[in-house]
Amino acid sequence: MAASEEVILIAGGAGFIGSHLTARLLDEGRQVIVLDNLQTARPSNLRLLEGRPGFTFVQGDIVDPLPEAVLREAGRIVRIYNLACAASPPQYQVDPEHTMLTNVMGTNHLLRLAEQTGARFLLTSTSEVYGDPEVHPQVEGYRGWVNCTGPRACYDEGKRAAEALTFDYARMKRAQVRVARIFNTYGPQMHPDDGRVVSNLICQALSNRDITIHGDGTQTRSFCYVSDMVDALIRLMESEIDGLEPVNLGNPNELTVSDLAEKVVAMTGSTNRLVYTPLPQDDPRRRRPNIDRAKALLGWEPRVPLADGLAKTCAWFAEELGRVPQRVAA
Amino acid sequence: MAASEEVILIAGGAGFIGSHLTARLLDEGRQVIVLDNLQTARPSNLRLLEGRPGFTFVQGDIVDPLPEAVLREAGRIVRIYNLACAASPPQYQVDPEHTMLTNVMGTNHLLRLAEQTGARFLLTSTSEVYGDPEVHPQVEGYRGWVNCTGPRACYDEGKRAAEALTFDYARMKRAQVRVARIFNTYGPQMHPDDGRVVSNLICQALSNRDITIHGDGTQTRSFCYVSDMVDALIRLMESEIDGLEPVNLGNPNELTVSDLAEKVVAMTGSTNRLVYTPLPQDDPRRRRPNIDRAKALLGWEPRVPLADGLAKTCAWFAEELGRVPQRVAA
Incomplete structure (x- = not known):
């Protein structure tokens, strides 16, 4: 890359949302360094990016001091996105110490780089800071109901x-x-086995497995299509707000997990059996963002309807899983 | 120390509660290594311990890898108490990054030592995990009302x-x-300037300064005398519980900050002016432990009445500040 060009660093840029963000920024002609430990990233996400103009990949773990390959570009880094952390419970619970250190030491390493370079820093936090919320929908001022002693x-x-x-x-x-x-985000390039509800349901529906629903399926979620989320992240990063308050990003369109399962079954034509399994410990019962702050500050709201997003996601998973059942428009 | 003897490591052992705990364990004939960065410890706390049989001091910061002087005793360490962290807002807010890393990296360094040595580990957490509580008194299952974006x-x-x-x-x-x-603990060897309410009020009453009360003084606290707290910590460490649940330790005797100020004024005979100042951000309104779990698991409850504990604390501060107003029995 030319010495004069500005660089955007994306920690976790080979992950689900990270790879979409990286692709979008490359589309816009930006120089992007992806720093990723490849703990949960799909290798194929990386293959979609490799070789694209402006793209550099550095394998490294933000828990450790930042790699030399990143530090030598420090003078040109103007934006730092931190999307690095396994986000699904079965994945982040494999090594909880590493999960904690990724969030604390990893974030701190990137913040120190931001301080050193003057780059603007964006943390991707999560609706999980609200835990199993007692306030609905969740506003940013709600302090949450999180069990600090449990497995999440x-x-x-x-x-x-x-x-x-x-x-x-x-x-x-x-x-x-x-x-x-x-908040919950879905779309192509999710990990098929990451244990999150959209990918679980679609992969089960597209294969010969039972379709499993945790609990009785009446718990709710609100799903945002990944292209809407990438729009929001870039707008937030580039907005000239004071940055002293967190901003909810997600789709306020709430539905039960049972409803979601029905839509997936209808869309894939699956005849698999529905099986109800025990609710995992501390699983949130309701989850829906209040996005008034994002609307006001960023002029943003989600545009992709669930039916369209699910169709694209089912089509992608069908191809990914090597099957093409009643193919839906991509 | 003899090679065969068991060693207790106390991180933060030169601080207020830490120095009392260290003294008690030395009284019991134990070998104690104090690891402390002396960030907030009073040098005189350390002088009370130095030279006592069984006592070793190592200066070091648990944010960093553990010092060689600790690691070479690893084979004999059987208990690790972590009391290391500035605990009063004015002190821990000076360098919030260091405060966070002390709690996360520091605790993790000690946990790794516990894993390596098989030593039992005790974390001193805090009533602050409940934030500004909406449930009163606070039971361990209460998940708290903590602002994760604020200065505390x-x-x-x-x-x-x-x-x-x-x-x-x-x-x-x-x-x-x-x-x-x-929960709130008080007694001799508190730092006179640490900004906590008991030491503030006593030091102001014993000098020519205004006695300052945050807010209107109707916020409540529950104060445990330090000898009771040390009893509880040792009992908890030595108890054969499964250790998978936190245990509240404190005195459920709740009073308002105004009441406390009146008692201090009466005890010291102070004629200083009472001044009301704005409540700091996120200051908790009520604070009182439910100690049923400690009673049941440890057979412990506080024994020192507030009047006795305050008298001892006033007497100690009076001597510490080089004044002896109406001397109270120590």
Whole structure:
């Protein structure tokens, strides 16, 4: 890359949302360095990016001091997106110590780089900071209902700690920051086995497996298509807000997990059996963002209807799984 | 120390509660290594311990890898108490990044030592994990009302993250752990300038300064005398519980800050002016532990009445400040 060009660093840029964000920024002609430990990234996400003009991949774990290949570009880094952390419970619970350190040490390494370079820093936090919420829909001022002693705490409390660190850098005028609280997001390039509900249901429907629903399926979620989420992240990063408040990003269109399963079954034509399994510990019962702040500050709201997003996602998974049942328009 | 003897490591052992705990364990004939960065410890606390049989001091910061002087004793360490972190808002807010890392990286360094040595680990967490509580008195199952974006978050969220890490080590069977949630504690050897309400009020009453009360003084606290707290910590460490739940430690005797100020004024005979100042951001309105779990598991409850504890504390501060107004029995 030419010495004069500005560079955007994306930690976790080979992951689900990260790879879409990277692709979009490359589309816009930006120079992007992806730093990723490939813990949960799909190799094929990376293959979609490799060789594209402006793209550089550095394998590394943000828990460790930042790699030399990143540091030598420090003078040109103007934006740092932190999307690095396994986000589905079965994945982040494999090594809870690493999950916590990714959020705290990893975020701190990137914040120090932001301080050193003057780059603006965006943390992708999560609706999980609200835990199993008692307030509905969730507004940013709601302080949450998180069990700090349970098996989800490494992620939920790790993200809360990462937010605390990030806002402290802002308060101390050490860095310009933005904090996004991302609600459930779905789309192509999700990991088929990551244990999250959309990918679970679609992959089960497209194969010979039972379709499993945790609990009785009346718990709700609100799903945002990934292209809408990428729009929001870029708008938030580039907005000239003061950055001292987190911003919910997600789709307020709430539905039950049972409803979602029905839509997936209808869309794929699956005849697989529906099986109800016990609800995992601390699983949230309801989840829906209030996005008034994002609308006001960013002029953003989701545009992709669930039916369209699900159709694209089913089509992608069908191809990914090597099957083409009643193919839906991509 | 003889090679065969068991050693107790106390991180933060030169601080207020830490120095009392160290003295008690030395009284019991134990070998104690204090690891402390002397960030907030009073040098005189350390002078009370230095030279006592069984006592070793190592200066070091648990944010960094553990010092060689600790590691070379690893084979004999059987208990690790983590009391290391500035605990008053003015102190822990000076360097919020360091506060967060003390709780997360520091706790993790000690947990790794516990895993390596098989030593039992006790984390001193805090009533601050409940934030500004909506449930009163606070039971351990209450998930708290903590602002993870505010100026107290480096401490509150740091401790919540430290709890999450500690319980993950227990769940993964990497270490035997105990977690104490310590409520307001007072007594001799508090730092005169640490900005906490008991030391503030006594030091102001004993000098020519106005006696300042945050807010209108109707906010409540519950104060535990330090000898009771030390009893509880040792009992918790030595108890054969499964260690998978935190235990509140504190005195459920609740009073308003105004009541406390009146008692201090009466006890010291102060004629200083009472001044009301704005309530700091996120200051909790009520704070009182439910200690049923500690009673049941440890057979413990506080024994020192507030009048006795305050008298001893006033007497100590009077001597410490080089004045002896109406001397109270020590």
